[in-house]
Structure formats: C-alpha cells, structure tokens
Amino acid sequence: MDLLDWALLLGRVAVVFAGLLVTVMLLIWMERKVIADMQTRMGPMRAGPRGVLITLADGIKLFFKEGIVPAEADRPVYLIAPVIAMLPAFLAFAVIPFGTSVTLFGREVPFQLADPSIGILWVLAMASLGVYGIVLAGWSSGSNYPLLGAVRSSAQIISYEIGMSLALVAVLMYSGSLRLSEIVEAQARVWNVIPQFPAFVVYLIAGLAETNRPPFDLPEAESELVAGFHTEYSGIRFALFYLGEYVNTVTVASVAVTLFLGGWRGPAPDVLPWVWPLLWFLAKVLAVVYGYVWVRATLPRIRFDRLMAFGWKVLIPFGLVWVLLTGAIVVLPDVYGRGPVVAGAAVVFGALVLASVAAPLLRPRPAAEVGR
Amino acid sequence: MSGRATELRQETMIVNMGPQHPSTHGVLRLLLELDGETVVSCRPIVGYLHTGIEKNTEYRTWQQGVTFVTRADYLSPFFNELAYALAVERLLGIEAPPRAQVLRVLFCELNRIASHLVWLATSGMELGAVSVMLYGFREREAILDIFEMATGLRMNHAYVRIGGVVMDLPPGGEERIRDFCDMLPGRIREYERLLSRNPIWLERNVGVGVLPAEEAIALGVTGPTLRAAGVAKDVRRDEPYCGYETYDFEVVTREAADCYARYEIRIEEMRQSLRIVEQCLERLREPGPVMVEDPKVAWPARLEVGPDGIGNSPAYVRHIMEESMEALIHHFKMVTEGVRVPAGEVYQPVESPRGELGMYVVSDGEHRPYRVRIRDPSFVNLQALPTMVEGGLVADVIAVIASVDPVMGGVDR
Amino acid sequence: MSERRPRVDLSSAVGAVASGMATILKQVFRRDVTEPYPHVIVPPPPRSHIGRHRLNRHENGLEKCIGCELCAFACPADAIWVEGAENDPEHPVSPGERYAKDYQINYLRCIMCGLCVEACPTRALTLTSYYELSFTSREEAIWTKEQLLEPPPPLGTDPVDREG
Numbered sequence: 001m002d003l004l005d006w007a008l009l010l011g012r013v014a015v016v017f018a019g020l021l022v023t024v025m026l027l028i029w030m031e032r033k034v035i036a037d038m039q040t041r042m043g044p045m046r047a048g049p050r051g052v053l054i055t056l057a058d059g060i061k062l063f064f065k066e067g068i069v070p071a072e073a074d075r076p077v078y079l080i081a082p083v084i085a086m087l088p089a090f091l092a093f094a095v096i097p098f099g100t101s102v103t104l105f106g107r108e109v110p111f112q113l114a115d116p117s118i119g120i121l122w123v124l125a126m127a128s129l130g131v132y133g134i135v136l137a138g139w140s141s142g143s144n145y146p147l148l149g150a151v152r153s154s155a156q157i158i159s160y161e162i163g164m165s166l167a168l169v170a171v172l173m174y175s176g177s178l179r180l181s182e183i184v185e186a187q188a189r190v191w192n193v194i195p196q197f198p199a200f201v202v203y204l205i206a207g208l209a210e211t212n213r214p215p216f217d218l219p220e221a222e223s224e225l226v227a228g229f230h231t232e233y234s235g236i237r238f239a240l241f242y243l244g245e246y247v248n249t250v251t252v253a254s255v256a257v258t259l260f261l262g263g264w265r266g267p268a269p270d271v272l273p274w275v276w277p278l279l280w281f282l283a284k285v286l287a288v289v290y291g292y293v294w295v296r297a298t299l300p301r302i303r304f305d306r307l308m309a310f311g312w313k314v315l316i317p318f319g320l321v322w323v324l325l326t327g328a329i330v331v332l333p334d335v336y337g338r339g340p341v342v343a344g345a346a347v348v349f350g351a352l353v354l355a356s357v358a359a360p361l362l363r364p365r366p367a368a369e370v371g372r
Numbered sequence: 373m374s375g376r377a378t379e380l381r382q383e384t385m386i387v388n389m390g391p392q393h394p395s396t397h398g399v400l401r402l403l404l405e406l407d408g409e410t411v412v413s414c415r416p417i418v419g420y421l422h423t424g425i426e427k428n429t430e431y432r433t434w435q436q437g438v439t440f441v442t443r444a445d446y447l448s449p450f451f452n453e454l455a456y457a458l459a460v461e462r463l464l465g466i467e468a469p470p471r472a473q474v475l476r477v478l479f480c481e482l483n484r485i486a487s488h489l490v491w492l493a494t495s496g497m498e499l500g501a502v503s504v505m506l507y508g509f510r511e512r513e514a515i516l517d518i519f520e521m522a523t524g525l526r527m528n529h530a531y532v533r534i535g536g537v538v539m540d541l542p543p544g545g546e547e548r549i550r551d552f553c554d555m556l557p558g559r560i561r562e563y564e565r566l567l568s569r570n571p572i573w574l575e576r577n578v579g580v581g582v583l584p585a586e587e588a589i590a591l592g593v594t595g596p597t598l599r600a601a602g603v604a605k606d607v608r609r610d611e612p613y614c615g616y617e618t619y620d621f622e623v624v625t626r627e628a629a630d631c632y633a634r635y636e637i638r639i640e641e642m643r644q645s646l647r648i649v650e651q652c653l654e655r656l657r658e659p660g661p662v663m664v665e666d667p668k669v670a671w672p673a674r675l676e677v678g679p680d681g682i683g684n685s686p687a688y689v690r691h692i693m694e695e696s697m698e699a700l701i702h703h704f705k706m707v708t709e710g711v712r713v714p715a716g717e718v719y720q721p722v723e724s725p726r727g728e729l730g731m732y733v734v735s736d737g738e739h740r741p742y743r744v745r746i747r748d749p750s751f752v753n754l755q756a757l758p759t760m761v762e763g764g765l766v767a768d769v770i771a772v773i774a775s776v777d778p779v780m781g782g783v784d785r
Numbered sequence: 786m787s788e789r790r791p792r793v794d795l796s797s798a799v800g801a802v803a804s805g806m807a808t809i810l811k812q813v814f815r816r817d818v819t820e821p822y823p824h825v826i827v828p829p830p831p832r833s834h835i836g837r838h839r840l841n842r843h844e845n846g847l848e849k850c851i852g853c854e855l856c857a858f859a860c861p862a863d864a865i866w867v868e869g870a871e872n873d874p875e876h877p878v879s880p881g882e883r884y885a886k887d888y889q890i891n892y893l894r895c896i897m898c899g900l901c902v903e904a905c906p907t908r909a910l911t912l913t914s915y916y917e918l919s920f921t922s923r924e925e926a927i928w929t930k931e932q933l934l935e936p937p938p939p940l941g942t943d944p945v946d947r948e949g
Contacts, residue, residue, distance in 0.1 A: 037812075037813050038809050038810070038812050038813055039812065040812050040815045040816065040817050040818050040819075041817060041818065041819050042817050042819040042821065045821065294806060294809065294810070295806070297809045298802065298805045298806045298808075298809045299802070299805070
C-alpha cells in the first residue's frame with residue numbers, strides 16, 4: 001500500500017462517517033415527518049424548508065445544553081457510556097457494501113469500508129457490543145429507573161440477538177458466504193427475501209428489538225421507566241445515545257437490505273454507473289425504515305415478560321426450524337437430486353398451509369372470547 | 373430454596389412512580405415496592421393538585437360556585453357543574469325548564485365522549501400506541517370545538533347554572549353536532565381495528581388489573597371499572613336526573629373485570645352516548661326557555677355576541693337601565709348577593725365518565741354554601757389501585773392506572 | 786393474578802396487525818389537523834371568550850362603564866378592581882352620575898369564566914377572543930383602564946407593533 005491508498009482509505013472513512021451522520025439526520029427528519037403524516041399532523045415545519053434541518057437544530061441545542069452528572073453517578077463510567085453505545089453502531093456499518101465502486105486516481109475504490117471474510121460476524125459482534133453502553137449507562141447513573149432500563153435492555157438484546165443470528169445463519173447457509181459483498185453477488189438473480197422470507201421476518205422483528213424501537217422500546221419505555229437507561233443523561237451525552245440509536249437503525253436496515261433485498265442491486269441506466277447502486281441502496285434502506293416507522297405508528301408496546309417469552313418461545317424456535325429447513329434445502333438436492341426434494345417440499349408446504357387455514361376453523365370459539 | 377437465596381429474594385426496591393412521571397395522569401404518586409419487576413406493594417399518595425375548590429365555594433355566592441366546581445375534574449366539567457346545579461336546585465325546590473334539561477344531557481353526553489376519548493388517547497399513549505393518542509385527541513378536538521361554539525370556552529365552561537343553562541345553542545349548532553355524530557362511529561371503528569384484536573393490546577390488557585365485583589363494591593368503586601365486573605350500576609338509570617329515564621340507552625357491562633373489559637365498556641359507552649346525543653337533538657326541535665323564569669333564582673344575563681365581543685344584549689341593557697326599575701334591582705341583588713338557598717342538605721349524584729360523581733351540599737339559609745363536598749369517582753376508584761396492581765408487573769401498573777382513568781384535578785380538588 | 790389469558794392465534798394476530806397497519810395508512814390520506822398558527826390563524830367561534838376583556842364607549846365617545854362594580858362583585862376569582870367616582874358635570878367621562886375612576890383586571894387571576902360581562906348592566910364590559918396575551922412580570926399582567934379601552938388588534942399582530 002502506498003500513500004495514495006492510505007489517503008483513499010482515510011477519505012473513505014471520512015466520507016462514510018459524514019455520510020452516515022447526514023443520513024441519520026435526514027432519517028430522523030423523515031421518521032418524524034412520516035409518523036406525523038400517519039397521525040394527520042404536519043411534523044417539524046420550522047427549521048429549514050419543511051423542517052428538514054430540525055435534527056441539526058436539535059443537535060446544536062443539545063450540544064449547548066448543560067450536561068448534568070448526578071451526584072450518585074459513577075463518574076468515569078457515566079461519562080464514557082454514551083460513547084460506548086454510539087461507537088459500535090458506526091463500526092458495524094463499516095462492512096456494509098452500499099454501492100459498487102468508482103475509479104479515482106486510477107484506483108478502484110469500492111463503496112464499502114472493509115470487506116472482511118467474516119462480514120456478518122462483524123455486524124453481530126458490533127451489535128452486541130452496543131449493549132455495553134446501555135448497561136453501563138443504566139448502572140452508572142445511580143438511580144432506579146435507569147437501572148431497570150439497563151437490566152431490561154441487556155436481557156432483551158441478548159435474547160433477540162439469538163433470533164437475529166439464526167436468521168443470518170439461514171441466509172449465509174443459503175448464500176454460502178460470510179462475506180457481505182459475496183452475499184450481494186449471490187442475489188444477482190433472485191433476492192434472498194423470496195427464498196428466505198421467514199428469515200427476513202425473523203430478522204426484521206429481531207432488528208426492531210435490537211435497536212430498541214417500538215414496539216420493543218422497553219428499555220426506555222417512557223410511560224413506565226420515564227426514559228429508561230438515559231433518564232439521567234442530558235445535553236450532548238443524551239444526543240450521543242440518540243445518535244447511536246438511529247445509526248443502529250440505519251445499520252440494521254442496511255443489513256436487511258444487503259442480506260435480503262439484493263443490496264445495491266437494481267436496474268440502472270448507463271450514465272454514471274456508480275451513482276445508481278448508491279441510490280438503490282438508499283431507497284431500499286428508506287423503504288425498510290418506512291416500514292419500521294409504520295410499525296411504530298401501529299403497535300402498542302409489548303410487556304417485558306411477553307417480550308422475553310416471544311423471543312425465546314416463538315422467534316428462536318421458529319428460527320431454528322427455519323435453519324434446519326434451509327439446511328435441508330441446501331444439502332438434500334446434492335444427495336437425492338432435485339426432483340424428489342422439490343416434490344417433498346411442496347407436499348410439506350401444502351400441508352402446512354392447509355393446517356394453518358383449517359386450525360382456526362376447527363377450534364370451537366369460546367363464548368367469552370375477547371373482541372368481536 | 374436455600375437460605376441464602378431466600379435472603380436475596382427479600383431485597384426489594386422502592387420506586388417512587390410520580391408525582392412527576394409521564395404516565396401517572398398528572399401528579400399521582402405511587403410508592404411501589406418492587407421485587408425485580410414484580411410489584412410487592414403499592415401505595416397511592418395523592419394531594420399534589422389540591423386547589424381548595426370545596427373550601428373556596430364557601431366564600432362565594434351560590435352562582436359563583438359553578439365556576440369553581442367545574443375545575444375539579446377538568447375532563448368532565450359539565451358533570452361537575454350539573455351535579456352542583458342539580459343539588460342547589462333540589463335545595464331550592466325548583467327544576468330547570470325542559471329545554472335546559474335536554475341541553476344539559478346533550479352536553480354531558482358529548483362530554484362523556486370527550487372524556488372517554490382522552491382516556492383512549494392517554495391509555496393508548498401509555499401502552500405505547502402513539503397514533504391512538506393523536507387520533508383520540510383529534511376527535512376530542514372536534515367536541516371541544518362544539519363546546520367552544522356553544523359555551524364560548526373549551527374547558528371549564530361554567531355553562532350549567534342554577535336554574536338552567538346560560539345560553540341556548542347558537543344558530544347552526546345542531547347541524548354541527550349532527551355532523552360530529554355522523555363522523556364519530558367510523559372513527560370508533562378505526563380505534564377498534566387498531567386495538568381490539570391487536571395481539572399486543574390483548575396481552576397488555578386481558579387478565580390485567582382484575583377487580584372482582586365484591587371487592588369493587590367493598591371499595592366503593594363505581595363507573596366503568598365497576599361495570600366491567602358485571603355490576604350494571606349507572607346513576608343515570610338507578611337514580612335518573614334531567615329526565616334520563618326518558619332516554620333510550622343501554623348500561624354496558626362486561627364480566628371479565630380486567631383492563632380489557634374496561635376498554636370495551638368505554639368504547640361501547642361512546643356509542644351509547646352518541647345514541648343519547650341523537651335523541652337530544654330530536655328533542656331540541658322544540659324551542660323553549662333555557663333558564664327558570666323566577667327572577668329571584670335566575671341568573672340575570674342575556675348574552676349576545678357583537679362586534680365588541682360577548683356581553684349582555686343591548687335589549688336587556690335597555691330593559692334594566694331604562695324600562696324596568698324592578699328588573700334593575702333584581703339584577704343588582706342577584707349579582708351582589710346571589711340566590712338565598714333554604715337551609716338543608718342534599719346529596720346529588722350524577723354518572724360522570726369515571727363513575728358516580730356526587731355533590732353533598734349543605735346550606736344554612738345564607739347566600740353562600742355552608743359546605744360543598746365533592747365525592748369524586750377518581751378519588752374513590754384510586755383506592756382500588758393496590759388491589760389491582762399488587763402481584764403484577766410494573767408495566768401492568770401503567771395499564772391499570774390507564775384503565776381506571778383517574779383525573780387528579782378531581783382526586784385532590 | 787387471574788388465569789384469564791388472551792387467546793391469540795397466529796392468523797388472527799397477523800390479521801389484526803395488518804388491519805391496524807391498513808388503518809394507519811388510511812390516515813396518511815386524511816387532511817392534516819394541525820393549524821399552522823401564526824401563519825394561518827383560525828378565527829375562534831363568535832361566542833368564544835377565551836381572550837381579554839374590552840371596555841366599550843358610547844358612540845359619542847363617552848365610556849359605557851358607570852363604575853357600579855358589579856363585575857368585581859361577580860368575579861369569582863377577585864380579578865377585577867373598580868374604583869367609582871362622581872362625574873364632573875362639565876366634562877363627564879360617562880353618561881349619568883358616576884364613572885370608573887380606576888379599572889384594572891389582573892390576568893393572572895382571571896379565569897375567563899365570563900361572569901363579569903354577564904353582570905355588567907350597561908354592556909360596558911365585553912369579553913373578546915383575543916387570546917394572544919403574554920406578559921413578563923406580575924405588574925404587566927394587570928391591565929389598566931386605558932389598555933382595556935383599547936380595542937384588541939386582529940389576532941397575529943406582532944407584539945412589537947402592538948407596543949407601538
């Protein structure tokens with residue numbers, strides 16, 4: 001590697017970092033606008049045209065606010081926790097391929113910070129590191145609500161990470177690679193969302209829980225724990241948590257796009273060939289986030305014990321079964337040939353569909369059943 | 373379980389939920405003893421919103437009292453005014469004219485819908501359904517607009533007065549209310565589509581905060597919380613006032629006694645209230661006075677809107693200032709001294725959105741009340757809170773408070 | 786705790802969530818209910834008395850207020866202070882014998898109930914829907930007779946313009 005390589009790498013880091021920040025800014029604005037639209041409101045209108053600079057205004061305001069450190073707090077931990085919560089969110093994005101590549105100064109510059117052979121594992125590792133920030137924040141605040149929020153959060157994230165990993169395992173078995181760029185390559189013909197739809201659903205649900213988004217926003221359930229782990233935080237440190245959370249949302253959506261929705265793939269005209277993949281990627285990420293906002297607008301908050309029950313008793317078993325099935329689909333054709341396997345799969349699938357349709361019909365409806 | 377483990381279990385955490393907490397409906401404070409997230413004990417502590425309403429009325433004339441009591445339970449101002457006015461009218465031995473009675477019922481039922489919408493909104497909010505909150509407040513806004521159109525104020529209207537109501541509906545008012553009645557059922561169906569069968573909403577509400585009928589009665593609980601336990605108690609039907617016996621409506625009950633049953637009841641009560649409102653609109657076709665004729669009781673005001681705002685109508689001003697000395701004297705006497713109420717005591721309940729709202733009014737024959745005591749349903753219903761939440765989870769506490777729907781203004785008065 | 790547990794089977798749960806999401810999406814096409822105040826000011830209904838009072842004059846310029854203090858009597862919040870005095874026959878302030886020498890309303894006490902205007906026997910006092918009241922001190926909250934005699938400007942008038 002010569003100097004130019006290093007410069008290009010640094011430039012990429014800077015561009016990705018800044019781009020991520022801008023994306024998050026726009027994302028927060030978009031989320032507020034979208035949910036306002038769904039609630040027949042207008043949302044932010046004042047800062048900039050249609051309020052597009054609202055996040056910047058909020059950020060500046062928070063930056064100049066006093067950061068309070070509670071007397072009971074464990075000072076060093078309290079101060080470092082927001083950073084710990086934010087950093088992994090940015091780091092996880094490093095392996096996401098968000099475009100093809102462009103030639104600069106005679107070198108090929110890919111739109112991806114790093115392409116390690118263990119791409120998916122890196123994402124998982126970073127996602128689980130983020131919980132440290134939350135736990136430390138809750139613990140070091142020295143007060144009850146943050147502590148409860150932190151405990152909830154660690155339990156929740158650890159549980160849902162298993163479901164998430166299972167969804168990812170299914171995908172990587174299907175694609176045959178851990179490297180994210182190769183997974184995107186593998187979707188050249190059919191996006192993974194079609195053959196791997198159950199994994200996609202599991203991933204989306206687990207992703208909601210991972211990012212503490214409604215309906216899984218229990219760690220900071222406003223109505224129960226005031227603000228959960230960041231109750232005691234104010235000023236720029238609060239802003240870091242907020243930022244981390246939304247960067248996480250972008251990352252989770254990006255992973256969803258990369259693994260299931262074909263990454264940056266999409267029809268592109270011949271002019272400026274490197275721009276279209278970028279736009280496709282952005283559009284897909286926004287679509288996923290729109291879905292998340294939609295879910296947020298619709299669903300109430302789930303209760304903590306039910307959340308854990310759902311994670312362990314529904315999501316994980318379902319994910320496990322799907323991993324088994326995927327394994328069967330991937331391996332069996334090699335052993336028995338394609339025809340019998342497809343026929344067998346069709347029979348099983350048909351039986352399942354029949355059963356799910358028939359089950360509610362067959363079960364007698366008790367008179368006291370709720371709802372009408 | 374080993375000795376050490378038992379010791380560990382005994383370590384409980386005391387959490388003060390409130391008085392400044394996003395979901396304690398204002399300034400309710402709950403002293404929760406938590407074992408993990410399980411509630412071991414719960415002590416509601418009230419009094420943070422004490423405004424001295426009861427005591428204040430003892431230093432004001434009878435008519436001024438209306439403006440105070442309306443501020444007790446601020447989400448159901450018409451009910452406070454009505455209970456007070458009915459109590460004083462009973463002491464006076466008079467009855468408001470029929471049209472005034474219909475208007476009272478009309479506004480009370482609209483108010484019940486508004487109050488239930490706020491309940492829907494806040495409990496949706498507290499359980500995390502943010503959109504429901506905005507929809508609830510959106511529809512409530514339509515009702516508040518009707519109130520503002522008719523009474524000039526959005527809350528704390530001071531509209532129901534001793535001997536009637538202060539103003540008739542403005543022109544076009546009936547159509548406006550009819551439009552609302554046409555709009556609301558569709559919206560209620562939307563709420564139901566959002567919540568009624570939603571698995572998370574069911575998980576959060578079904579089987580949560582159960583208060584069986586015997587306990588509810590023992591604790592004096594009334595309103596939707598009692599009716600959710602299958603007890604069909606409704607003051608409107610049991611001790612009718614304002615001619616409620618002539619209206620056609622159902623007292624909604626459920627058997628399950630949990631938060632979900634209370635949800636169903638309130639949703640259904642909105643529909644029943646709409647039925648009553650429609651019947652009121654039918655009856656309003658007949659014109660008539662809205663205040664008793666007796667100048668020794670009737671509050672002397674004939675309001676009219678002009679370019680300078682709202683004030684006494686020029687015709688009335690001419691009447692008292694130029695035509696009738698007697699009317700002028702009555703006007704002055706009524707404003708300065710107010711009505712003189714014969715000595716006695718009376719308890720007048722009405723069915724507020726939260727339960728039985730009673731006014732116990734004592735007169736010693738003077739121009740001022742000797743005592744006004746408000747039996748506010750929120751206050752009494754809060755008593756049942758520990759019974760409902762102990763043994764449940766912290767998250768259930770929120771659902772239960774929301775389902776009881778206390779209004780702290782009424783609790784602390 | 787009760788044993789009553791919700792029955793949630795997968796198909797009905799998915800159906801309920803889907804119909805909920807459809808309901809939410811329907812709202813996107815509804816008109817926004819936000820009033821973009823101060824850009825668009827929705828006028829309050831005619832009867833609305835959510836704003837400040839106004840003291841009126843006769844067409845000949847004389848004040849309608851006769852200093853009878855009925856408004857102060859009627860006020861349940863003791864927000865009104867009236868001091869009556871004899872009119873100077875040469876330069877009467879109001880028709881009749883008496884006028885209000887001093888008239889103050891404390892908007893920190895006023896609850897906008899409207900009993901004062903109901904009590905006024907000459908329609909000297911009316912309530913308007915000019916709700917853009919703000920003050921930065923307790924003294925400023927007390928409006929004097931001169932201020933009250935001034936008709937309210939249209940809603941949305943910039944406070945700087947209002948001060949002159």
